[in-house]
Amino acid sequence: MAEISFPLPDLGEGLIEATVLEWLVAEGDQIERNTPLVEVETTKSAVELPSPQAGKVVKTFGEPGDTINVGDPLIIFEVPDDTAGIVGTVPTEEAPKRRVKLSLNLDED
Amino acid sequence: MSEITTISMQKALNLALADSLRADPKVLILGEDVGTLGGVFRITDGLQAEFGSQRVFDTPLAESGILGMSVGLALAGYHPIPEVQFDGFAYPAVNQIISQIGRMNYRSRGTMPMPITLRMPSFGGLRAPEMHTESLEAMLAHVPGLKVVSPADPQQAYHLLKLAASMPDPVMFLEPKPRYWQKAEVDVTNPGNLQGARIAREGKHVSLIAYGAMVARCLQVAELAAEDGIEVEVVDLRWLKPIDTATVAASVAKTRRAVVVHEAPLTAGLGGEIASRITEACFDTLKAPVERVTGFDVPYPSGDLEDEYVPNVDRILFGIQRVLTYKRLGA
Numbered sequence: 001m002a003e004i005s006f007p008l009p010d011l012g013e014g015l016i017e018a019t020v021l022e023w024l025v026a027e028g029d030q031i032e033r034n035t036p037l038v039e040v041e042t043t044k045s046a047v048e049l050p051s052p053q054a055g056k057v058v059k060t061f062g063e064p065g066d067t068i069n070v071g072d073p074l075i076i077f078e079v080p081d082d083t084a085g086i087v088g089t090v091p092t093e094e095a096p097k098r099r100v101k102l103s104l105n106l107d108e109d
Numbered sequence: 110m111s112e113i114t115t116i117s118m119q120k121a122l123n124l125a126l127a128d129s130l131r132a133d134p135k136v137l138i139l140g141e142d143v144g145t146l147g148g149v150f151r152i153t154d155g156l157q158a159e160f161g162s163q164r165v166f167d168t169p170l171a172e173s174g175i176l177g178m179s180v181g182l183a184l185a186g187y188h189p190i191p192e193v194q195f196d197g198f199a200y201p202a203v204n205q206i207i208s209q210i211g212r213m214n215y216r217s218r219g220t221m222p223m224p225i226t227l228r229m230p231s232f233g234g235l236r237a238p239e240m241h242t243e244s245l246e247a248m249l250a251h252v253p254g255l256k257v258v259s260p261a262d263p264q265q266a267y268h269l270l271k272l273a274a275s276m277p278d279p280v281m282f283l284e285p286k287p288r289y290w291q292k293a294e295v296d297v298t299n300p301g302n303l304q305g306a307r308i309a310r311e312g313k314h315v316s317l318i319a320y321g322a323m324v325a326r327c328l329q330v331a332e333l334a335a336e337d338g339i340e341v342e343v344v345d346l347r348w349l350k351p352i353d354t355a356t357v358a359a360s361v362a363k364t365r366r367a368v369v370v371h372e373a374p375l376t377a378g379l380g381g382e383i384a385s386r387i388t389e390a391c392f393d394t395l396k397a398p399v400e401r402v403t404g405f406d407v408p409y410p411s412g413d414l415e416d417e418y419v420p421n422v423d424r425i426l427f428g429i430q431r432v433l434t435y436k437r438l439g440a
Binding site for chain 2: 087
């Protein structure tokens with residue numbers, strides 16, 4: 001397993017910090033990509049941050065009321081080695097579903 | 110004595126790189142995050158630890174620099190294996206690839222070969238953001254002096270990468286991203302014939318010609334077509350430059366129908382080149398014009414839109430149906 005740290009991104013243009021309002025996930029949670037992670041407030045607005053990836057939450061940084069600087073760690077995920085660092089989603093091998101059926105009069109072939 | 114192991118393409122490529130580093134002290138690996146991190150797709154995982162940071166090293170985030178440095182290393186007698194982290198990041202290095210790597214051997218009358226194996230995670234399938242998904246093969250295949258290859262499964266990946274890393278020519282090695290994780294048997298001691306195309310599945314009614322990630326999809330289509338009584342032959346092109354016209358033509362001479370499948374846009378894509386070669390070789394016996402099932406003439410879409418862009422089984426089946434039911438005028 002590998003750990004991936006996700007730092008607080010710049011949530012506006014040139015914002016330097018955000019205040020944690022409420023954590024929506026807890027350490028130990030297994031979460032999917034786009035799961036809401038945390039609600040934070042900036043000088044512009046309160047926003048909910050979606051998770052950039054799937055993984056197990058190892059550690060969250062900051063309690064409600066704490067201020068976190070842009071670029072400082074926000075959350076650490078644990079992911080399987082083979083998906084660490086991946087951009088996008090790992091494709092699953094599903095049986096293909098089809099709508100088209102072929103027909104050929106093989107006598108004419 | 111064969112030694113068969115079941116591994117992913119990721120692992121197969123990793124083993125091939127380790128073998129190449131071991132076999133030739135002049136082999137070097139460089140790129141963004143290939144060292145400490147082991148690559149975003151883990152292809153170079155553990156290589157820096159085993160071979161040291163003189164032979165496997167991280168570069169600044171500058172593709173023109175990665176490829177420019179590779180040109181210098183090749184001139185100095187090394188065999189660099191640079192990685193461009195995603196195909197879409199190769200554009201800043203186009204000058205190095207075309208103006209230097211592609212023509213140095215020609216320019217120097219063969220005294221300055223460019224033994225560079227450029228690895229590029231290529232094509233779609235990950236629903237990744239923009240610039241992380243492209244299909245550059247037609248652009249690269251158009252450049253004189255470059256060889257272009259794309260493996261379809263772990264066996265091909267392992268042996269083709271080892272072969273490329275031992276060749277005196279620059280090889281653009283396009284790794285099909287969506288195939289990195291699927292495991293399959295690799296016979297590490299038996300490469301088989303690595304020249305030209307290979308027949309991935311035999312059939313007699315129609316030839317599907319594909320490469321990279323589309324080979325697996327065409328094999329799925331062949332399974333579905335078999336349920337309908339249609340026997341599909343799947344040709345894995347492997348080498349996109351030079352193209353193995355003989356193997357493709359032999360397949361189409363047998364089936365008399367051909368459908369070319371690729372992810373890249375239709376216009377000026379490799380499908381047109383392949384269709385032209387098939388027509389030249391098999392014009393008299395073809396039962397229908399060569400069909401192309403491809404991406405659309407739009408930028409490679411990001412995210413879920415990809416599913417609408419990449420040829421799916423239905424679009425490929427439609428292509429097959431069109432060549433099966435084609436009627437000549439006056440026939």
